[in-house]
Every structure is written in C-alpha cells, then in structure tokens.
Amino acid sequence: MRGRGPWWHDRFQEYGWRITPSREIIMDVLHNTKEHINASDIYIKAHAMNPAIGLTTVYRTLEMLEKTGMVQKFDFGDGMARYELINNPGAKDHHHHLICMNCKRIIDYTEFIDDEIDFIEKTQSKLSKKYNFKIAGHMINFYGLCEQCSKAMA
Amino acid sequence: MRGRGPWWHDRFQEYGWRITPSREIIMDVLHNTKEHINASDIYIKAHAMNPAIGLTTVYRTLEMLEKTGMVQKFDFGDGMARYELINNPGAKDHHHHLICMNCKRIIDYTEFIDDEIDFIEKTQSKLSKKYNFKIAGHMINFYGLCEQCSKAMA
DNA sequence: TTTATTATTGAAAATGGTTTTCATTTGCAA
DNA sequence: TTGCAAATGAAAACCATTTTCAATAATAAA
Known part of the structure; x- marks a missing residue:
C-alpha cells in the first residue's frame, strides 16, 4: 500500500x-x-x-x-x-536571518548562501562524526541594528 | 571624568x-x-x-x-x-550550538570555530554593506538528534 | 465486518516566562 | 539643595504553550 x-x-x-x-x-x-x-x-x-x-x-x-x-x-x-x-519541496529557498535587536525586524537573506554551503557541509560532517549527532537542519542568525534603528539612535 | x-x-x-x-x-x-x-x-x-x-x-x-x-x-x-x-572579556570562548530536537539538550562546541571565522567575517561585511545593518553578533545552531535520542528511536 | 483497544481529540483550565501597571523612591542636572 | 523625570518593586495582567479529562475515532484483531 x-x-x-x-x-x-x-x-x-x-x-x-x-x-x-x-x-x-x-x-x-x-x-x-x-x-x-x-x-x-x-x-x-x-x-x-x-x-x-x-x-x-x-x-x-x-x-x-x-x-x-x-x-x-x-x-x-x-x-x-x-x-x-x-x-x-515547495518551500522558499533556504535562507538565513538578519535580526534587529531593537525593533525585532527579521530580514531573510539568500544572497550569500552559495558561499555558505561549503562551510556548512564541512562543519556539519565534522560535528556529526564527533558528537554522533544526526543533523537535520541549521540556523544562522546575525544580530545587530537595522538601518532605521541605528539612525534613530544616533 | x-x-x-x-x-x-x-x-x-x-x-x-x-x-x-x-x-x-x-x-x-x-x-x-x-x-x-x-x-x-x-x-x-x-x-x-x-x-x-x-x-x-x-x-x-x-x-x-x-x-x-x-x-x-x-x-x-x-x-x-x-x-x-x-x-x-571574561566570557567563555565563543561557541556555536548543536541542539537535539527531541530532548532539547544543547551542546556548545568550539572545535571548528577557527574555520568559521573567515566565513563569518566575510558574510558579515557583505551583509552589513548590503543591508546597512550594524552587526553585533551572530548565532549558529545545528539541529538534529543526539546520540541517545537517535538510538532510542531506532 | 465487527469489535476492542488505545491513540487522538477539543475545550477549558493551568502553567510559567515575561510585561504592564501603579504608587513610591531615587539619580542627577540645575 | 531641590525638582522632576527616570527607575523601582510588588502585584496583576498577559499570552504562548501545555496539561487535564472525558469523549471520540483510527486501527488491529477477531
């Protein structure tokens, strides 16, 4: 069946x-x-x-x-x-995040994903070997102040 | 003063x-x-x-x-x-995370951080330029199943 | 197909981390 | 020293998530 x-x-x-x-x-x-x-x-x-x-x-x-x-x-x-x-299969392309610590705005970026794949795959295989961890996904976030918030604070 | x-x-x-x-x-x-x-x-x-x-x-x-x-x-x-x-200055060395989706255990790893620095710095400067974002920090998490949980599920 | 078992369900209540309210206190500029 | 806005703690409110519980329904077995 x-x-x-x-x-x-x-x-x-x-x-x-x-x-x-x-x-x-x-x-x-x-x-x-x-x-x-x-x-x-x-x-x-x-x-x-x-x-x-x-x-x-x-x-x-x-x-x-x-x-x-x-x-x-x-x-x-x-x-x-x-x-x-x-x-x-229908999902948005894989992306990472830029998060404003002040206003909580979340920017999804995809621009540099290609450069990141190599790094992630290497790290992933080393980690799963060392810790016997079955890795299913990852999350990369950068935290900071967005354009508006850093202007508002100046 | x-x-x-x-x-x-x-x-x-x-x-x-x-x-x-x-x-x-x-x-x-x-x-x-x-x-x-x-x-x-x-x-x-x-x-x-x-x-x-x-x-x-x-x-x-x-x-x-x-x-x-x-x-x-x-x-x-x-x-x-x-x-x-x-x-x-007194903080633990910078680390990233391995998170078990089943038992929520969090493993801090520092092993491969050196390899990651280059990647992070490059990405960070590209991102802050493109989005006018002042980046203060980042977080990298890998999600999966830890050794115990994947055994328990088999 | 029918039945028995047991997982799954929704509503309502409980939980628990976090935020708001409010009357009081306090840092600090004038 | 003084005036006042900022900061405070206690208690209440908030709100996403989890638990409880009695009823229901999916599946395996007969």
Missing part, C-alpha cells in the same frame, strides 16, 4: 502515528506555506479548512513533527515560535 | 541611562557569568547580592541592554530566553 497517499503517510506509519483529518490538514498547511509560520497562523488556516480542528492539536502535532525532525522550530525571541517543514 | 568607573558606565551615560545599584549588580552578574544565563538565574544571583532587587528590574535592564546591542539574547526554544554580554 505504499505510494498511495501523500509522502508523509509513510513517515507517520513508520512512527506508529495515526493518520487523522486534523493531521492531514496541518501537514497540508505546512506544505503550502513557503516561510516559517507560527502555531496561531497554522491554526487559523487549518481551522478555515475544517472548524473542528483545535489549537491544541496544532501544538501537539508540531511537537511530534519537531521531535522526529520533520519540522524545524525557530525561535527568534519575539515571543512565539515558528515552524517550517524540513526538505519541503 | 572618563575611565573612573567600570567600562560600561560610559555606555550608560551615552544612552542617558542612570547608574543605579540594581543596574550595577546586574552588570556585575552578567560580567561574571561565562555562559548564557537566563533571567531567573540572573535574578537569583543579583538578589543574593542585594535582596532589594526585583525580577522586574532584571527583565527591564536586559531589554535595554539587548536593544542597544550590549547583550545578545538567545532563544533555543525551550521556554526561556538566555542572555550574554557581547564582547565580555
């Missing part, structure tokens, strides 16, 4: 998780979201598709997905976590 | 902040903490030195420090933020 449903059905079965309407919709929302999205926005979208879905289930599903490495959780320090499907 | 008090007195005056006993102690705690520390632990240490200090003041001071780039705020997604003085 493989290959009949969406790609993630196999992953769910592998972990012994049941395939339920709520989970189908949450996966659908994640799959169709190009950037990192917070739990509340997932809930709003999922709830619009099926009002029976509760926020609790969103949180519970995200926790499962995160713990098995299907989803990456981001915490930029602005009070709510954001989530993104790992290896999502 | 420069150079009389601790190094950060100048920074405070520059921003028009008053120098108060609470702030002196909080700066002292931050200065004498080698790793990232959470607000509650800062409060415990500060409160031991002077019971008049409240948790509220700890949070307020950290917010000020973060917004002006004197402190870097870290959020590893385990429910509480951590803080570290930027350019703290």
Whole structure:
C-alpha cells in the first residue's frame, strides 16, 4: 500500500502515528506555506479548512513533527515560535536571518548562501562524526541594528 | 571624568541611562557569568547580592541592554530566553550550538570555530554593506538528534 | 465486518516566562 | 539643595504553550 497517499503517510506509519483529518490538514498547511509560520497562523488556516480542528492539536502535532525532525522550530525571541517543514519541496529557498535587536525586524537573506554551503557541509560532517549527532537542519542568525534603528539612535 | 568607573558606565551615560545599584549588580552578574544565563538565574544571583532587587528590574535592564546591542539574547526554544554580554572579556570562548530536537539538550562546541571565522567575517561585511545593518553578533545552531535520542528511536 | 483497544481529540483550565501597571523612591542636572 | 523625570518593586495582567479529562475515532484483531 505504499505510494498511495501523500509522502508523509509513510513517515507517520513508520512512527506508529495515526493518520487523522486534523493531521492531514496541518501537514497540508505546512506544505503550502513557503516561510516559517507560527502555531496561531497554522491554526487559523487549518481551522478555515475544517472548524473542528483545535489549537491544541496544532501544538501537539508540531511537537511530534519537531521531535522526529520533520519540522524545524525557530525561535527568534519575539515571543512565539515558528515552524517550517524540513526538505519541503515547495518551500522558499533556504535562507538565513538578519535580526534587529531593537525593533525585532527579521530580514531573510539568500544572497550569500552559495558561499555558505561549503562551510556548512564541512562543519556539519565534522560535528556529526564527533558528537554522533544526526543533523537535520541549521540556523544562522546575525544580530545587530537595522538601518532605521541605528539612525534613530544616533 | 572618563575611565573612573567600570567600562560600561560610559555606555550608560551615552544612552542617558542612570547608574543605579540594581543596574550595577546586574552588570556585575552578567560580567561574571561565562555562559548564557537566563533571567531567573540572573535574578537569583543579583538578589543574593542585594535582596532589594526585583525580577522586574532584571527583565527591564536586559531589554535595554539587548536593544542597544550590549547583550545578545538567545532563544533555543525551550521556554526561556538566555542572555550574554557581547564582547565580555571574561566570557567563555565563543561557541556555536548543536541542539537535539527531541530532548532539547544543547551542546556548545568550539572545535571548528577557527574555520568559521573567515566565513563569518566575510558574510558579515557583505551583509552589513548590503543591508546597512550594524552587526553585533551572530548565532549558529545545528539541529538534529543526539546520540541517545537517535538510538532510542531506532 | 465487527469489535476492542488505545491513540487522538477539543475545550477549558493551568502553567510559567515575561510585561504592564501603579504608587513610591531615587539619580542627577540645575 | 531641590525638582522632576527616570527607575523601582510588588502585584496583576498577559499570552504562548501545555496539561487535564472525558469523549471520540483510527486501527488491529477477531
């Protein structure tokens, strides 16, 4: 019966998780979201598709997905976590972040990613060897003051 | 009158902040903490030195420090933020993180930092030029499953 | 197919880190 | 020394997330 449903059905079965309407919709929302999205926005979208879905289930599903490495959780320090499907074919190109410590603005940049790949792959393989760590993703953030905020402070 | 008090007195005056006993102690705690520390632990240490200090003041001071780039705020997604003085002479050597998505264990690694410096400096100068961003610090995290958790899941 | 088991569910309550309120105190410029 | 805005602590509010609990539904077994 493989290959009949969406790609993630196999992953769910592998972990012994049941395939339920709520989970189908949450996966659908994640799959169709190009950037990192917070739990509340997932809930709003999922709830619009099926009002029976509760926020609790969103949180519970995200926790499962995160713990098995299907989803990456981001915490930029602005009070709510954001989530993104790992290896999502429809996702926005991989990017890193520039975060303003004053106004909390987050700039996603992709410009220099190519230069970074070499570095990341090297580091990743050294780390996973040394610490026996199965690395699924990474996050690179630069912190500072954005143009507006550094002007405002001058 | 420069150079009389601790190094950060100048920074405070520059921003028009008053120098108060609470702030002196909080700066002292931050200065004498080698790793990232959470607000509650800062409060415990500060409160031991002077019971008049409240948790509220700890949070307020950290917010000020973060917004002006004197402190870097870290959020590893385990429910509480951590803080570290930027350019703290007494600090632990700069390090990056390996975070287990399942058990939330955080491994600080320093092994390959030298290889990373070149990459970071290059990226940093390109980014600050392109986005007019004053970069004060960065964070590099790798996410995955630690040895114990990946064994437990097999 | 039917049934039994057990995971999953949503609503509501609880949790806990962080922020706000507010009346009081205090640093510091004049 | 004085005046006043900034800073303070305690308590309350806030709010994202987690837990509780009784009801429901997915799946394996019969």
